[in-house]
Amino acid sequence: MPSATIDFLHTSLTEDIPATAIETPGALLTWEAPGILSVEPHEPSHLPAAIISVGVHGDETVPVRLVDHWLRGLVEKELRVQRPLLVLLANPGAVQAGTRFVEHNMNRLFSSSAALGEDAESRRARVLMKAVQWFVERHPDGLHFDLHSTIKPSDRERFALVPPACAERPLTNLMKWFQRFAVDAWVQNRSAAATFANFSAGLGYLSATLELGQVSAIDEPLDRFMPIIPELEGLAQGPSTPSGHQTQGYQVLREIIRPEGEFEVCLQDFVNFRPLTAGTVIARGETEEWTIEQTGDALLFLNAQVPVGHRVALVIRPN
Ligand SMILES: [Zn+2]
Incomplete structure (x- = not known):
């Protein structure tokens, strides 16, 4: 013992x-x-x-x-x-x-x-x-x-x-x-x-x-x-x-912040780190559209249900 x-x-x-x-x-x-x-x-x-x-x-x-x-x-x-x-x-x-x-x-x-x-x-x-x-x-x-x-x-x-x-x-x-x-x-x-x-x-x-x-x-x-x-x-x-x-390193390209007004997340079946294709539309607001710039870029913590001014997702790219 x-x-x-x-x-x-x-x-x-x-x-x-x-x-x-x-x-x-x-x-x-x-x-x-x-x-x-x-x-x-x-x-x-x-x-x-x-x-x-x-x-x-x-x-x-x-x-x-x-x-x-x-x-x-x-x-x-x-x-x-x-x-x-x-x-x-x-x-x-x-x-x-x-x-x-x-x-x-x-x-x-x-x-x-x-x-x-x-x-x-x-x-x-x-x-x-x-x-x-x-x-x-x-x-x-x-x-x-x-x-x-x-x-x-x-x-x-x-x-x-x-x-x-x-x-x-x-x-x-x-x-x-x-x-x-x-x-x-x-x-x-x-x-x-x-x-x-x-x-x-x-x-x-x-x-x-x-x-x-x-x-x-x-x-x-x-x-x-x-x-x-x-x-x-x-x-x-x-x-x-x-x-x-x-261990693969990633950089954050940008943060998508929910704007005022109409806003829609366009991606279905979101998975953290899943490589996306260039041109994929992530989300749409009244005056802005967020797309994937380069094939292989991915998203982290996508959450469509956040209030205005809060983070919808991080766009990330492998180093
Ligand atoms: Zn936790």
Whole structure:
């Protein structure tokens, strides 16, 4: 029997956090607040720290359950943790309710100007930003993976969005982990949004929103996602080693923003990353028509149902 264990998910959903830290031969795991767990290796490490966040969207339970599994393994297998970690269950209220959010999409609230409200998500976003700031002060060099899952089909099953704050930085270390995590595509986002990844990137971390794959149910079996567990263990235990996985980079050509007046999305059967043919009409407004300029260009996050002034889709091109 292992001498210690951890129940990350269950403990994150309770108001009372354990007062005592969990000590393993490799590390000290401390509950800083509900859903906020720091892991400090006993031996000082030269490796960049890592923040792993899950449950920003409460109905995306695959990443939540994977991280629960990963942490239990770290503790019970007494793995030698080499890297300081901050593990966050971002939106416990929404996870508890099994909904994307309680009042607001939390992944638009990670900036001091966006999270001003007294709603559940704004309050929680402020707590999380404080926790991340505290962690970054202790460990200025680090990585942040904000893990999500999607219900939309995608030609690239697993993909990452790198926030604008990382755009001009060397991304080598991030790319190595994309390969290890079997990320099929990554997109350099250039328009600012108050996402969790952009917040940590603004503090100097190499950050990404990572869409682990398509799921169809809240209790989706974890089996096909399990290969990421040894890679997360590898992240905790040491530097990245090479992986042969091909990760295709994409640039964002433009954002389609819903204009005033009549507006219609013309594409049927939309799939993320699916290459489209030049001339394909994406959408039509009263004064503008959006078409695919070059064969091979693709769309991401197409949503015809957004209000005026909101993003309808990103038009992307493979590098
Ligand atoms: Zn999400």
